[in-house]
Amino acid sequence: MAFDSLSEKLQNVFKNLRGKGRLSEADVTTALKEVKMALLEADVNFKVVKNFIKTVQERAVGQDVMSSLTPGQMVIKIVNEEMVNLMGSETTEIAFKAGNDITVILMCGLQGAGKTTTTAKLAGKFKSKGKKPLLVACDIYRPAAIEQLKINGDKQGVPVFSMGDKHKPVNIAKAAIEHAVKNNHNVVILDTAGRLHIDEDMMNELIEIKENIEVFQTILVVDAMTGQDAVNVSEMFNNKIGIDGVIITKLDGDTRGGAALSIRAVTGKPILYAGMGEKLTDLEQFYPDRMASRILGMGDILTLIDKAQAEIDEDKAKELEKKFKKSEFDFNDFLDSMQQIRKMGGIGDILKMMPGMGGGQLKDVDIDENALSGVEAIIFSMTKAERGNPDILNTSRKKRIAQGAGVDISEVNKLVKQFEQMKKSMKQFSGLMGGKGGKKGRFKLPFGF
Structure with missing residues (x-):
């Protein structure tokens, strides 16, 4: 996303603030200088930055913030609120004329x-x-x-x-x-x-x-x-x-x-x-x-939910959930879950919307979106019977699949192993997915990831 660099810099500033038990005015001033530099480097208008920092500083050095048990968190909360105000505190819809007027x-x-x-x-x-x-x-x-x-x-x-x-x-x-x-x-x-x-x-x-x-x-x-x-x-x-x-x-x-x-x-x-x-x-x-x-x-969990509701086939998702709970899903279902993720923009896009995963958090994580294509190629090289019943995958079948997908047999073995591990895990934690003991209505990513 456009703000990855800014996000990383701001998170580093906040990390230092959270690490302090108490904050002095000097601590806040130093932190806001770094915030100011990060905003200017992100090409935010100079006058906008100047007013933003002034407003945050006035609020952040107030007695209620400085004497609070978690002043670092309070300052972060203020920065968040002022950033929302900066972009317009309310979402604006495009207006239409009333009635049948064009x-x-x-x-x-x-x-x-x-x-x-x-x-x-x-x-x-x-x-x-x-x-x-x-x-x-x-x-x-x-x-x-x-x-x-x-x-x-x-x-x-x-x-x-x-x-x-x-x-x-x-x-x-x-x-x-x-x-x-x-x-x-x-x-x-x-x-x-x-x-x-x-x-x-x-x-x-x-x-x-x-x-x-x-x-x-x-x-x-x-x-x-x-x-x-x-x-x-x-x-x-x-x-x-x-x-x-x-x-x-x-x-x-x-x-x-x-x-x-x-x-x-x-x-x-x-x-x-x-x-x-x-x-x-x-x-x-x-x-x-x-x-x-x-x-x-x-x-940004709310946007992630919006994306899921717009792109994911709800009936198919419910069907997959039932199969997961009973540990009855196969490679056809596995393929469906991957295609649902593709519709939402890919694993990287999904992770960036998860709390704590923006900015620099994913910098050193190697997210190979192309790996999904490799997995799809392996599954497409299976026969209908093999996809529906992975238990019949013996060595000779795996060799044929590897040849058809243009990969080494070790890649096929790796996928089959991961698939089996996932089945075990899903059966073990099915309660967390809205079943017995689970919280109904909890948002879930497409199954398998």
Whole structure:
């Protein structure tokens, strides 16, 4: 995630604070100097950092904190609360018009920020919420933009309105709204043109659309990888055309991520969603409290649960759970559990959302996501009978499987051994998975991992 480096540095600061029985003002000042440096290195806006540190320091050296039994924990709690306030203490939803009125959403941003893809992602979100969106191709300058929107719209099952590249964007938008009225669409999303940098032509085009069309929400798409520049872009767009919120893309990349901590404070506008990958489903609602927890290494179990509920087949999961309790699962079930994990983004992504596993905690842990592919290859090389009844796997069968999967027989033996150990463990601890003596409703990762 974008904040891995920041998370690691902050956790080191907090580790030192936790180690002290009592804290002096000097201890707090020293710790906050390190926090300040970590935030600046993460490309958080300088003024934002200055105000953040000042607020935390004023609260942290208060009598109730300094005299508490766990002052280190109290300071960490304050940092967490102020970080949430910084990003906007409440989650902001995109607003829609009441009743059957059409909600027009104007998407804007610089070229390369991922605006067109994000527009399609957003349409998919609206559709899943029961809306009937219409995508509108208003980018007439970039040759591939219209085709890209059509391809992604088709993947999302959302129609795209286009008039090619010979008409003015404002006229395309007007015609799209007429089309939406005739075809019962209640959300119209305008994908407008970006530029390599902010210029007068782009702004005038957006202003013209807003003067002629009743735009209900103006959403800016910015690239997290541009760091502080993303904050400057947000401020300029807000000053020139007015925005209602921001979607920040590429927050899953190896970037410093300071934009996410600065945009709300600088513009006063909320971050609505975060783009966390290339897939059209990789758009997460932005929860300031969850993001603060991730940054501070406290995990993000709620987002993990959201991912599981969205991606995992609940009936299949229940069926697997029953098999685990009775120790009746086979390699077909093992394969299912791995595929469920893939849907959630992989083992590394899951672990990073676990409390205490963010930042530097996983730095020296070798998570080989490709190992899942190797395991799948071995299982796919088994016959139907072998997958259903692992007990029949003798040496000659294992040799054939190894040859089919393109691996050494030792890899097959290793997998079979791990599989048997897992069966024993699951039978032994079945009570912890919601059975007798277990807590019902407890969140469980896909079985086998």
